[in-house]
Amino acid sequence: MTDAAQDPDELGAAFDRLLEDYVRHLTLRRNLSEHTIRAYRGDIATLLRHLERLGHSSLDDVDVRAVRSWLAKQQTLGQARTTLQRRAAAARVFLSWAHETQRASHDPGASLRSPKAARRLPPTLEQSDADAMLTRAIAAVEDGGGAVAERDVAILELLYATGIRVSELCGLNLSDVDQERRVIRVLGKGNKERTVPLGAPALRALTGWLDGGRGELADAGSGAAVFVGERGRRIDPRVVRRVVHRALGLVEGAPDLGPHGLRHAMATHLLEGGADLRSVQELLGHASLATTQIYTHVSNERLRRAFEQAHPRA
Template identity: 60%
Template sequence: MDHDPVLPEPMAVALGDYERHLVAERNLSAHSVRAYVGDVAGMLEHAHRLGIQQPAEVDLRTLRSWLALQQSKGRSRATLARRASAVRVFTAWLARTGRATGDAGALLLSPKLARALPSVLRADEAAQLIEVATNAAGEGPVGLRDVAVLELLYATGVRVGELVGLDVDDVDGDRRVVRVLGKGRKERSVPFGVPAARSLEQWLRNGRPELASATSPPALFLGVRGGRLDQRVVREMVHRRLSQVPGAPDMGPHGLRHTAATHLVEGGADLRTVQELLGHASLSTTQLYTHVSTDRLRRAYSQAHPRA
């Protein structure tokens, strides 16, 4: 990745080393690497304009002035929080690798975000979504594929990128478990139920062979030309099928992930189990679903109790 040539050599070298660390040691995706490196490069350019030549010379005051400049340019709280997080990871890496004597970003605070509760489907809406797709399965192999995709998204809560990355051998139909490669290339096993197993069997027996060609990859889900199914096709399909469910909120595959997690929590699953199923690195991320469930419970109480 090319970086701004105005950076002094020590900064440019450190940034290049950091990028290689993100790729080789942290196994981040190309998109994540670009985001991290871009944020850090912006901070280093700001530091250089202040007269700083070495990464080790970046201090908390420099970082705060950089964030203040971002705020003055109208950057959103979410963007500021992301950029603050990116430079904290970078300064921790500088300290850990001996490139700086201390961690300048350790005390850098992020703006607090008002965390919006995600929209989720009710159980009956999720059932209607599957029914809508099943009724259209007569469209041929694509119809069978769409049913299997929706069933698996809702049954497992996997990310859309994880779903399209699945190969046929990742599915254990006898045990009803799918092997998923998640963020940071961490592998986990996620169970699925009988309806999803049934739709997957239909797709593998009657749908996939119709789309597969001699050059097709071993992907579980194929596109109409026989290649690995594209995430954009899945997103468009989910939006289109949901538009046929009366009253259902509009959402993409990630909304089905939220829905699956919410229904698990509402059904009594403990947070540690849900964390493992979703592949969350932190339990605090999973705890969002307790808030979703509490919010739904509060709305139901307000509507039903005479003294609410």
């Protein structure tokens, strides 16, 4: 195929090999998830296509201005600041790798700065809405909802009580549940393992599911999965999201949130109840305390609203 006939979304041979080498590095050396590798690949492919349009066929003659022009182009296309921030970080890591592995004569990303992302308060759930959601779910079991209703109660109780990620919930195995100690073992980001305590309602719901409903849905293909779908296979994150959206949709005035919204709610309600930030960080499995601190902003914002509404001289 001639250059004139080349698909504009295709990379030239040199950059295509470079991208494949980098993806192989991410897969074999960094032990990243498929989702993360897919995101990195997409970001770097976009960068390399931009560099080709500027006339570059290798990284040796690329400078930081060329990389900045790529980010500027993304901004004109309407990309959010958080996306630009992620892509700038991806470019820095990629260009550093290229230099360290002698695929580039220098590192044009060394002086690249990320756009500052506006910090927005994550939407969260009032404690009364969380109580109403769980009360309705439990009532569905008591009204004869069967195995699926038992499973859904256990999912909702576990997500709200522990703040685990949806991927962590779907990955739970039977051996990860210690009913005697009232804890679960979770495999989080970067294959980091942590132990998370269970409250009495969550443990009761989980025990009810394991002793009852799971036996009705599980089959030979279920393996050791704690949660299974209606066809007996390990539950899919999309199913869990539907469970949460449907449960909150039954609560009048509650925001439409997914599993991550229950994670936000758990963290916010812990802090409002007096838990210290470091403990919440450990429970959520955050690598950095700065990630956990966003929930203090949520609590402070609520305090500010309460002050402005109630104080005579606010």
